[in-house]
Amino acid sequence: MGEFDLIRRFFQRPAAPGVEVGVGDDCAVLVPTPGARWLVSSDMLVEGRHFLSTVAPERLGHKALAVNLSDLAACGATPRGFTLALALPRVDEAWLAGFARGLWALADASGIPLIGGDTTQGPLNICITVFGEAPPGQVLLRSGARIGDEIWVSGRLGDARLALEVFRGTVALDGAGFDIVRAAMEYPTPRLALGQALRGIATAAIDISDGLLGDLGHILAASGVGAQLDVDALPRSSVLASQPMALQQECLLAGGDDYELVFTALAGAVLPDVGVPLTRIGVIEAEPGLRVVDAHGLSVEHGLRSFDHFAS
Amino acid sequence: MGEFDLIRRFFQRPAAPGVEVGVGDDCAVLVPTPGARWLVSSDMLVEGRHFLSTVAPERLGHKALAVNLSDLAACGATPRGFTLALALPRVDEAWLAGFARGLWALADASGIPLIGGDTTQGPLNICITVFGEAPPGQVLLRSGARIGDEIWVSGRLGDARLALEVFRGTVALDGAGFDIVRAAMEYPTPRLALGQALRGIATAAIDISDGLLGDLGHILAASGVGAQLDVDALPRSSVLASQPMALQQECLLAGGDDYELVFTALAGAVLPDVGVPLTRIGVIEAEPGLRVVDAHGLSVEHGLRSFDHFAS
Numbered sequence: 001m002g003e004f005d006l007i008r009r010f011f012q013r014p015a016a017p018g019v020e021v022g023v024g025d026d027c028a029v030l031v032p033t034p035g036a037r038w039l040v041s042s043d044m045l046v047e048g049r050h051f052l053s054t055v056a057p058e059r060l061g062h063k064a065l066a067v068n069l070s071d072l073a074a075c076g077a078t079p080r081g082f083t084l085a086l087a088l089p090r091v092d093e094a095w096l097a098g099f100a101r102g103l104w105a106l107a108d109a110s111g112i113p114l115i116g117g118d119t120t121q122g123p124l125n126i127c128i129t130v131f132g133e134a135p136p137g138q139v140l141l142r143s144g145a146r147i148g149d150e151i152w153v154s155g156r157l158g159d160a161r162l163a164l165e166v167f168r169g170t171v172a173l174d175g176a177g178f179d180i181v182r183a184a185m186e187y188p189t190p191r192l193a194l195g196q197a198l199r200g201i202a203t204a205a206i207d208i209s210d211g212l213l214g215d216l217g218h219i220l221a222a223s224g225v226g227a228q229l230d231v232d233a234l235p236r237s238s239v240l241a242s243q244p245m246a247l248q249q250e251c252l253l254a255g256g257d258d259y260e261l262v263f264t265a266l267a268g269a270v271l272p273d274v275g276v277p278l279t280r281i282g283v284i285e286a287e288p289g290l291r292v293v294d295a296h297g298l299s300v301e302h303g304l305r306s307f308d309h310f311a312s
Numbered sequence: 313m314g315e316f317d318l319i320r321r322f323f324q325r326p327a328a329p330g331v332e333v334g335v336g337d338d339c340a341v342l343v344p345t346p347g348a349r350w351l352v353s354s355d356m357l358v359e360g361r362h363f364l365s366t367v368a369p370e371r372l373g374h375k376a377l378a379v380n381l382s383d384l385a386a387c388g389a390t391p392r393g394f395t396l397a398l399a400l401p402r403v404d405e406a407w408l409a410g411f412a413r414g415l416w417a418l419a420d421a422s423g424i425p426l427i428g429g430d431t432t433q434g435p436l437n438i439c440i441t442v443f444g445e446a447p448p449g450q451v452l453l454r455s456g457a458r459i460g461d462e463i464w465v466s467g468r469l470g471d472a473r474l475a476l477e478v479f480r481g482t483v484a485l486d487g488a489g490f491d492i493v494r495a496a497m498e499y500p501t502p503r504l505a506l507g508q509a510l511r512g513i514a515t516a517a518i519d520i521s522d523g524l525l526g527d528l529g530h531i532l533a534a535s536g537v538g539a540q541l542d543v544d545a546l547p548r549s550s551v552l553a554s555q556p557m558a559l560q561q562e563c564l565l566a567g568g569d570d571y572e573l574v575f576t577a578l579a580g581a582v583l584p585d586v587g588v589p590l591t592r593i594g595v596i597e598a599e600p601g602l603r604v605v606d607a608h609g610l611s612v613e614h615g616l617r618s619f620d621h622f623a624s
Contacts, residue, residue: 020349021453025534026386026518027351027444029451032344037332039339040427042441044397046434074338085356085439115352118439122358127397127430127439129354132339139341141333206338222337 001091003119010100011084016113019081028115030081036133041071045126051186052167057095059186060126061102067209068130069110069190070259074207076140076199077132079112079192085129087122110192138199140263145204145223149264151282152271154191156235157212158248159184161255171247177239184237188259197272198263205263211254216262217290223264229282232295249300253292313403315431322412323396328425331393340427342393348445353383357438363498364479369407371498372438373414378500379521380442381422382571385507386519388452389444391424397441399434422504450511452575457516457535461576463594464583466503468547469524470560471496473567483559489551496549500571509584510575517575523566528574529602535576541594544607561612565604 001009007023015022021029032038045064047053055063065082072079084103088096107114112130163181165171173181191207198205204223208215212234220227234252241248264284265271271278285291292300313321319335327334333341344350357376359365367375377394384391396415400408419426424442475493477483485493503519510517516535520527524546532539546564553560576596577583583590597603604612 021451025454026383027353027389027451029387029446030350030352031448032348032350034346036344038342038344038350038443040342040393040395040441040443041339042395042397042429042439044399044430044432044434044437044439046399046432046437049432049434071338075341077339081352083352083354083441085354085441087356087358087437117354118356120356120358120361122356122361122437123435125356125358125399125434125437125439127354127356127437129352129395129397129441131350131352134341136343139333139339142337 001093006091006096006119010096011114011117019113019115022113022115028081030115033133035136037136037139039072039075039077039132039134039139040129041068042127042129043068043071047124055186057098058102061099062106062187064126064128065103065106066188066190067259068128069112069192070207070209072130072132073191073195074140074205074261075134076138076195077134078196079110080131080133081113081115082128082130084114084117085127086117086119087125088119089121089124110190134199140195140198140202140205142204142206142219142222145219145225145264145284147225147284147286148267149203149284150267150280151216151227151229151262151264151284152278153235153260153262153281154194154276154278155260156237157208157258157260158240158251158255159237160188160257161251162240162243173239180237180239185257190259191261191276193274194261194272194276197274201269201271202263202265205261208258208260208262209256211256212262213253213290219264220290226285226288226290227282228285228291228293230295231292231300233279233281235277235279313405318403318408318431322408323426323429331425331427334425334427340393342427345445347448349448349451351384351387351389351444351446351451352441353380354439354441355380355383359436367498369410370414373411374418374499376438376440377415377418378502379571380440381424381502381504382519382521384442384444385503386452386517386573387446388450388507388511389446390508391422391504392443392445393425393427394440394442396426396429397439398429398431399437400431401433401436422502446511452507452510452514452517454516454518454531454534457531457537457576457596459537459596459598460579461515461596462579462592463528463539463541463574463576463596464590465547465572465574465593466506466588466590467572468549469520469570469572470552470563470567471549472500472569473563474552474555483555485551492549492551497569502571503573503588505586506573506584506588509586513581513583514575514577517573520570520572520574521568523568524574525565525602531576532602538597538600538602539594540597540603540605542607543604543612545591545593547589547591
């Protein structure tokens with residue numbers, strides 16, 4: 001199977017609404033919504049860094065798009081389209097069929113058409129770029145947190161990291177527990193509806209990809225504020241809650257790969273109900289830095305840092 | 313140097329006009345031109361397939377962006393922004409400085425800001441996605457060629473392939489000749505001004521990345537027409553013209569990596585002068601297929617095919 005057959009078979013469909021030209025010309029052509037801002041984000045996934053060789057191709061197809069949609073969600077954007085660039089060591093039709101199935105299922109569920117891309121031979125690499133729209137002045141940014149704002153997080157944290165520890169052999173779980181945390185790692189849900197519902201409500205937002213401490217730290221730095229964070233308030237699964245406290249805290253605070261939203265809002269703001277649990281986890285303060293405390297307000301030591309692809 | 317330092321040092325600048333939020337949030341935010349269509353293209357470059365390990369990083373930075381801008385050019389788009397996703401085996405500051413220098417030089421010359429992206433550790437891989445705009449109904453597509461249209465090509469063809477043959481050891485050139493063809497391979501010029509000037513004039517267009525026969529073939533297929541092509545009319549450098557005729561024809565017809573535009577226009581149309589030589593190389597015909605002839609109208613045998621990343 002050649003390059004163009006591969007694209008036709010797995011990655012080409014009739015153009016979707018709002019897409020004037022999709023896959024198959026030099027560029028895709030989209031019809032923007034009048035007055036809307038145009039949002040763009042790009043993520044590259046590499047085997048061994050962002051996913052393990054053991055992941056089912058269908059879950060990988062899902063996750064590769066999910067981590068990109070999570071960036072649109074963090075900005076409150078409505079998805080409009082995405083491109084897929086794929087380097088493959090060889091053409092493995094079963095792998096491609098699974099990958100495409102997972103990718104399309106999430107794309108269809110999220111209402112985002114695949115509009116173009118590239119395929120080439122090389123070490124496995126998946127680069128997706130997503131495009132979305134939001135009304136002017138309603139894009140959720142990292143820079144809007146204000147003193148006294150409450151800090152909230154969606155869903156629950158830490159399961160993906162716990163699953164990684166099982167793969168690393170440092171933690172043992174029973175089959176049912178492993179299935180739960182493995183799904184969190186391999187099958188994250190981008191919080192698109194929540195992000196859109198938070199337009200005009202959240203003062204700042206980010207998605208948690210590198211760990212809560214680091215990603216919340218980006219909000220604090222961009223907003224020029226500090227925060228106090230209640231580690232005991234952090235939402236967690238019963239599987240994670242049954243682990244030793246030090247491991248729980250590491251997974252919750254520095255785990256990464258959560259793809260939940262952490263956001264700030266005026267104290268007492270009415271938050272939207274889109275079927276995703278929201279938990280208040282702290283408060284924005286004037287004093288710079290991030291102070292982690294327990295439910296009794298006592299300081300929790302942490303030497304944790306967020307994930308950095310080039311840190312030694 | 314960590315991931316975020318790397319981005320700050322080499323790939324972050326103040327936001328450009330029309331860019332509301334650039335590098336440094338979950339998404340970049342752009343202000344679209346009212347009424348314009350939005351164009352998107354993405355290309356992934358892998359060592360050993362799209363470039364040799366011997367290429368200077370500055371030239372690689374240029375070429376990685378150039379091949380993407382060439383897709384915008386082929387559609388007649390005005391550049392608006394691009395994202396860069398980069399997988400690097402390690403942080404090599406000298407390499408990064410050279411790559412960034414080549415990338416920024418072309419970005420500045422083309423008026424296109426870097427608005428976001430991703431960096432990660434992995435086998436060297438460069439994925440760039442470009443965004444541009446064009447007025448509705450004036451996007452140059454592959455599908456508009458009509459019977460009787462003339463076929464034109466910009467610049468000259470085949471030098472990049474000739475350089476590759478030198479690297480492969482099948483051709484020997486003197487130093488001056490090699491410098492000329494090597495620059496064509498490593499330092500292509502995207503025909504942005506020409507593409508924009510061809511809005512409303514060209515009936516179909518494509519850029520030549522996989523070889524003239526294959527890329528012109530895409531126009532013929534999308535337009536439902538055939539063509540006759542005069543191989544002797546194809547523009548070539550004096551370096552290529554001094555090679556055996558069979559090699560000349562292979563480089564001209566199936567070389568690839570040219571990044572010139574091949575386009576069709578009504579016979580007798582007044583073509584724009586943007587300082588790029590334009591050469592008439594054939595005519596669109598009703599009969600399907602592509603007939604290659606010489607200056608005497610005699611059929612030229614060719615078993616050449618265009619480049620396919622997964623062809624065996």
